[in-house]
Amino acid sequence: MESSQNDTLTVWSKCLPILRERLPVPTFETFVRSASPVLCKGDTFQFEVGAPLMKDWLESKCKQLIMEVLREVTGKNLRISFALGNGASKPGENWEAESLIGKILIEENQSPLLCSKYTFDTFVVxxxxxxxxxxxxxxxxxxxNAYNPLFLYGGVxxxxxxxxxxxxxxxxxxNPVARVVYASMEKFTNEFIISVSDGKMSDFRNRYRNVDVLLLDDIQFIIGKERTQEEFFYTFNELHGASKQIVITSDRPPKDIPTLEDRLRSRFEWGLIADIQIPDLETRAAxxxxKAELEGIRVPGEVTSYIAEVVPSNIRELEGALIRVIAHTSLLKVPVSLEIAVEALKDFLAPSNPVKPSVPRIQxxxxxxxxxxxxxxxxxxxxxxxxKPRQIAMYICRDLTDASLPTLGECFGGRDHTTVLYACEKIESMKDDPSVAQTLKNIVAKLNGNNKS
Known part of the structure; x- marks a missing residue:
């Protein structure tokens, strides 16, 4: 059955306000509003558009939503098709328009929560x-194509x-026009709750299901939220079934997330599970x-080595310690040095999280x-x-750190390990001397943050 042009326009005019609410403004204004409904023949609603790029975009990004809205308005399951109008430009003919459209697509699709500094180039392996x-x-x-889903887990x-x-x-x-969505599980949950209460579930589902890549952070926040788990289960199924990439992070592996539904747990295990451990000393220094290179600040190796030794927990604290040292030197208008680093971090490190003193700190x-x-x-x-100070420093380093004798020799001006061994034996033999014993006690107390001794 073929509808008249007037009937077709009437139906489309009822669809437009609904689509305006459910689509980003650039997509609606640039693509949907400019599409011209020309005919409703049988079960197919036909449109004409003015450029190949617009046709491709509508077919790949908007077709499903338009079909849903047409079903709401007409009560029929209509198919839709897009064709180039008689006056449509050929690819490359109207480069100014295509450039503008491309810019709109990039701005619209790039998740506002993605941080440009987080790249593979700035990640230290x-x-x-x-x-x-x-x-x-x-x-x-x-x-x-590689691993879907990809599940990353590790500490904070x-x-x-x-x-x-x-x-x-x-x-x-x-691929500047790829639709990538990044969100925390907390944000996903909050938006889900608001969408349910406001009756806008179709908007919510379009936001998270009409994507090429879904990046979902801190999935462990789904614990105890049964309705959110159910919604995410169907979101996961739709994306995975459409060969869309899913990446998930958590502070623990799927098997250790309590109250996680078995059907979700099994899906998280479909792809690849990769863990991230606490970085070793060399990686922390790197x-x-x-970080110093990105900030454009020269930091001596002995300073980065010191910070890497005294902040073993995580990268955020590590970078926070470096920023604290840099801020200290900036305010005092002095160059970055080991002495300044020790001073700047004395309150940052003690006493809540005591760590083994490093060789540079003991020195x-x-x-x-x-x-x-x-x-x-x-x-x-x-x-x-x-x-005497050198021998005492060598003795305390041997006693309080895991550094080997050859390593300590290098730290003390490139000396032979036998020199370090002699110094340690010398001080050990003098520990019964009250003055030497008190000196050792006082220095160890300072290393532990107790400056009253």
Whole structure:
């Protein structure tokens, strides 16, 4: 049955206000409003558009929603088709219009929550995250073909969000019109609750299901939320069934998320599960060097090594400590140095989270205690004013750190390990001397943050 042009326009005029509410403004104004309904023949609603790019976009991004709205308005399951009108431009003919459309698409599709600094180039790879990094890069290069879903888990501040957003940013760099949505599970849940109460579930589902890539952070917040789990289950199924990429992060593996429905748990395990561990010392130092490089600030290696040793927990705290040191030097208008780093972080580190003192920190505290400089302590000079402080520093380093004798020799001006062993034996033999014992006690107390001794 063929409808008249007037009937077709009447139906479409009823659809437009509904579509305006459910679509982003750029998409509605640029694509949907400009589509001209020309005929409703049988079960097919036909449109004409003015450019190939517009036709491609409407077919790939808006077709399903338009069909849903037509069904709401007419009560019929209508198919739709898009054709180029007689005056339509050919690909490349109207480059100004196509450039404008492309810009609109990029601005609309890029998730406002994606942070441009989170890229693979700014991520430091180490033994603790090498597998997760490789998996994320594979997903970014071939979405929905490598691992789908990709499930990343690890402790707070270890780089899960960085890697997840790096996937999104990489996909945008290679396909600017890809529709990538990044959200936390908390945001997903809050929007779901509001959509239910406001009767706008179709808007919510269009936002999270009409995508090419869904990046969902902190899935563990779904614990105990049965209706949210059910909604996400169907969202997951629709995206996975349409070969759309899903990336999920959590602070624990799926099997350890309590009250998670078995059907969701099994789906999370369909793809690849990759964990991120606490970075080792070398990786922590590399992360600090990268951060300093990105900030455009020169930080001596001994400073990054010190921070890496005294902040072993996570990357956020590590970078926070570096920022604190940089701020300290900026306010005092002095260059970054080990002495400044020790001073800047004394309150940051103690006493709530005591850590083993590092070799540089022990050297600094011993130097301050005896009134000598670090350069003097590590110099080849052998006068009595320096020998005793140096031997005490070597002894305390051997006692309180895991550094080997050869490593300690290198830290103290490139000395042989036998020199360190002699110094340790010398101080050990003098511990019965009350003055030496008190000196050791005072220095250890300062290392532990107790400056009253």
């Amino acid at each position: 180490g033994n603790s995250n090498q597998f997760a990094h490789a998996a994320c890069l594979a997903v970014a290069q071939t979405p929905a 501040g270890l780089g899960k969000t960085h890697l997840m957003q790096a996937i999104g940013n990489h996909i945008f760099s290679t 992360i600090l060097n990268k 600094q505290v011993v130097s301050d205690y005896f009134g000598v400089t670090l350069d003097e302590l590590n110099s080849p000079k052998r006068n009595q004013r320096l020998v």
